[in-house]
Amino acid sequence: MKKLLIIDSNSIFVRAFYGIKMLSTKSGIFTNAIYGFLKTLKKLRSDINPDIIIFAFDLPDKTFRHEIFKNYKAQRTGMPNELAKQLPVLKEIINFFGYKIVTYSGYEADDILGTFANLCKKNLEYYCILASGDTDMLQLVSKKTQVVIYKFKFGKTEVINYNEKKIIEDFGLKPKNLIDVKSLQGDISDNIPGVSGIGQKTALKLIQKFENIENIYENIDNLNISKNIKNKLILGKDLAFISKKLGRICVDVPIDSNFENYIQSKPDLEKIGKIFEKFEFFSFIKEMNLDDSNENICDFELKYVEKLDILLENIKSKINFYFLVNYKENDIEKISVLVDKKVFIIKSSCENFYEFLKKLLEDENVSKFTYDIKRLKNVLNSRKIYIKNIRCDIMLACYILNPSFSNYELEKIFERYGILPKCSNFICYLEKLVNLIFEDLNKNDQLKLLEIEQKFALALSDMENLGFEIDKIKLEKYSEKLNKILENLVSKIYDFIGIKFNINSPKQLSNILFEKLKLPKNKKNKSNYYSTNSEILKNLIEIHPIINLILEYKTISKLKSTYCNGILKFLKPDNRIYTIFNQTETKTGRISSLEPNLQNIPIKSEIGRELRSFFIAKKDFLLIDADYSQIELRILAHLSQDEKMLNLFKENKDIHKITASKIFNIDVNLVTKEMRSRAKTVNFAVIYGMSAYSLSQELKITLKEASEYIINYFNFYKDICKYFEKTINFAKKNNFVETLFKRRRYVPEIKSSNFNMRTFGERIIKNMPIQGTSADIIKIAMININKKLKKFKSKIILQVHDEIILESPIEEIEVVKELVNFEMENAVNLSVPLMVNISVGENWGNYI
Structure with missing residues (x-):
């Protein structure tokens, strides 16, 4: 049997807009609703493989339902401007694909879906699938009609398929009786009144028992229901029947009933490619192979190199060194080099490979263009190979151009610039990509910032390589101390409540606080229970004494699991932790760290501050802590x-x-x-x-x-x-x-x-301008300090927000304090002086 797919386009379009974070082009055109819709269409085509796809849209006109009830959808204010502007673009894209759009004045898209479902019942050749974000469609489910409901939550799509069996399992009703539930409970989103005082649960129970509202009202005097509910039903009779008329989907809209007339015509690939390029849907261009430009066809000569002497001189003569590195675990597997439309592949097993790299990377007359210099430097640190004259780290450059992207992988960067390589060797297109990036950097006046970030990446590599020593014995004792505190708190909470439960389970805790103790309720979260996050609990402190105990438990539990256990997990045999610094994660220019995260070690509570005291200087060294003041x-x-x-x-x-x-x-x-x-x-x-x-x-x-x-x-x-x-x-x-x-x-x-x-x-x-400038200033200071420390044994080992921590031999303390103070206070010239507080001590928690 052939498959006819009808899409409730407005419904999915609107839900995509609210369910996917704001996306926009470089010029600020919003695209998230179009993007979400097209992703949904792709999934529908893949999952269903329909023979015909029809797109039903609402019109702005009033419908027959407004004649029945003038306040129908009266509370609707129309689409937000940033959504409304995307709608004509979506329709244009659908037309370019050759699909048919169906609308009809006086009716809604729901009615068009209902009509096609009804037509399918009479057509032995077709089976109908309705795709929507609206559960109103479920009343149309039949032996020949299936409904697919799409929900967008936090950027992810949830899909639920409904057939007759699924409807009965979920609601205990036949699909046709779902409209009767709505007739009683009403629908706030459409301003369908329903019966006042009858909610979803009561409405469902009534229809499960009596099948429809006609049965209810025909036997209203003899129904075995509470007097309160009966009175509400009697008072709301007229609105119940009006609501049924409003909620029932029309199945006889006078549309073309010949399915063959809806078959997709030939797509205009050129127009699709252009509109996708305009709205920067480069991933779609790649998926559909729409980029036919010859410039992206790889006509580069590919060579595997064994002897490196000639290549070395060839690269040096060109001044610019374009290369990409392939890694295997924590070492180099091979590098790809671009020279005069020739690509050279050099394996690390090649004779004199690292000598070749050293001569190139340390040559200040050769400009380097590559991806992720911090990772490269981390690999080369043990071989004492240094990288000089970095002209462009593509990853950092793209982060500077837009710090809101969630992914700075090389393939994604190529996509964003509309370069869709026709072969797997990205190196072929590296020079083209770099030229486009530099156009943007020049336009934004951001070349100086790129230089700062690239120098800072090298400083971060040094910090990752140095690590931070931990007093393991004291930390383990601290962990035992936290365990005892937690055990005591659990005992107090259980005694207070009178029953045992899993305090770490938000759902169980919610039930205890809001159902058993009857504390004031907030809105339910996406998991359908009342939230118990710390911010909400803080508002209940004065209402019930148990809240303080629970908040304390949460604090100690996080100290134990996230910080204490986290640090012990990543502790190396030399009792040092080597955190990984991420330079491209925050939108303000601050760094983040992981394995473990050292950016958020708690300092507000005394027991939290104690954790810092287990970060210590190595033997014969002290810590210098330099912190910008205000x-x-x-x-x-x-x-x-x-x-x-x-x-x-x-x-x-x-x-x-x-x-x-x-x-x-x-x-x-x-x-x-x-x-x-x-x-x-x-x-x-x-x-x-x-x-x-x-x-x-x-x-x-x-x-x-x-x-x-x-x-x-x-x-x-x-x-x-x-x-x-x-x-x-x-x-x-x-x-x-x-x-x-x-x-x-x-x-x-x-x-x-x-x-x-x-x-x-x-x-x-x-x-952002304030916090971002602060991040920029501390980066400049660290670059300058790092440069001056080359002749010292003192080194920077950590940076947290406005604070720099160094590990310094005792004999260098005074001179390094003076050096750090000078470089931090003179990193930039502001209209006011920069001030620095400097402390010295054996550990991070207690300074002299």
């Missing part, structure tokens, strides 16, 4: 040029104390420690674009107080307010914000019609 506020002063803040820093005044006097409207001499602490929070809240509500939650004050703090703050620092307004306007116009060193972050959220998304965009816009 660097983000100093950057804010520079960027905003707020005269009052500039003067406070220039005069080395206590900025938190001064701020406190202004937000509390008191003399500076009357500011208490508590007031200063609150003002400090306000200062940093401003940097992170915190709302009055969030500030009130953070400080545990009223919303009115928090609002007054913010108003008083900007009344004093007037130019900071003007700076934020200017930056937001810049982002609205240009779609990005940038740091002092031209690091960009694109912010499509600022153009969203969704208030929450737009507010999120504003917070990014306020924070």
Whole structure:
């Protein structure tokens, strides 16, 4: 039997938009709904292999349902602008593919699907599959009609196939009776009223028992149901029958019933290729083999090289060295080199391979173009081979151009630039890719930033190679201590509740807190139970004493599992951990680390701070900890040029104390420690674009107080307010914000019609130039320090946000302290001085 697939296009299109993160082209055109729709279409074609595909769309006109009930869908406000703009593009793409779009005035897409399902019942040749994101379609399931429901959650697609058997298993009803459930419970999304006071569970039970609303109302006086429900049904009778008319899908729309007229015509591949290129759907271009340009056909001569002398001189004469490295575990397997449209493959087993590499990589007259220099340097460290004159690390360059990508693999980078190699050797197209990247870097004035990132990558490699020593014995004792604390907390919690349960199970904990103890409930999460995350629990501290115990348990448990066990897991035989630093993960330029993560070692609690004391200096060495003082506020002063803040820093005044006097409207001499602490929070809240509500939650004050703090703050620092307004306007116009060193972050959220998304965009816009500039400054400082330390035994072993940690021989301490202080304070010239706090000690937790 042939398969007829009808797609509820609006439904899947809208759900793709809300279920997939904001995607946009370089020029800021939104594409996420189109992308999600096309991915869904690809999966449908693959899974179903239909003979005919028809795309049903809604029209903006009113339908026959509005004549029945004038308030039908009255609450709908229309598509957000960033979604609406994608709709005509999607229809254009569907037409280019040769598919047929079906609409009919006065009817919805649902009705078109219903009509095709009905036509299929009469056509012995076809079986019908309906694809939608809307469960209303389930009423159409029959022996000849299957419904496929698509849901988008956090960028992933969930697919549920419904036939008659599945409907009965899930609902205990025949498909045709599902409309009766809706008639009673109503539908908020379509403004279908239903019967007031009858919810989903009650509606389902009634229809399971009586099959349909006609049976219910014909026998209303004799029904064995509660008096309360009977009264609600009687009062809501008229609305129940109106709701059934509204919810029932029409199956006789006067459309063309000849299926042969819907067969796909020949796709216009040239137009598809052009529109995919315009909207940067390069993965689709590759999948469909739409790139017919001769320039991507590999006509390069391929050679495996044994003797390297001639090749070495040939490369040196060209000045530019384009190469890619293939790795096998933690060593080089082979390299591919591009010279004059010739590709040379050199295996590491080749005689004098590393001598060849050393001569090339250390030649300052030869510019290097490659991918991921940090990994290459890590491999070459043991052979004492150094990389000089790096012109372009493609991975870092693409990160600079757009830090919002989740994947910087070489193949993905080629795709983003529309270079779709016709052979497996990416090296053939490396020079072309580099030229395109440099065009973008030049246009954005980001070449200096690339230079910083490339030098910083080499410094990170040194840090990864050095590691950080751990006092294993003390850490293991600390682990035992945490175990005892956890056992004691578990015992207290069980005694308090009266039953044993798995505290680590969010679902079980949710049941205890919100069902057994009847604590105030929040919204259910995607797993259909009430959330028990720490932020929600903090709001319940004053309501029930068990909450403090649970929060303490969560804190200690995380210390134990994430940090304590994590560090022990990655500890090497020399009692050092060698974390991996990721340079391309954050959107602000900060680094992250893993195996283990050392960026978030807790410091707020005493027991958390204790963990840092197990990070120690090796024998005869001490740790030097250099931490920028209030660097983000100093950057804010520079960027905003707020005269009052500039003067406070220039005069080395206590900025938190001064701020406190202004937000509390008191003399500076009357500011208490508590007031200063609150003002400090306000200062940093401003940097992170915190709302009055969030500030009130953070400080545990009223919303009115928090609002007054913010108003008083900007009344004093007037130019900071003007700076934020200017930056937001810049982002609205240009779609990005940038740091002092031209690091960009694109912010499509600022153009969203969704208030929450737009507010999120504003917070990014306020924070990124400050936090990003801070990241840039510390990178410059570290590059300069690393360079000066070449003649010392002291080395940088860790960087965490605004803090640099060095391991230094005792005899070098004073001179290295002075060197570090100078390089950090003079990394850049701002309108205010940069200040550094330097401490020395045997471990990271306790300094002298």
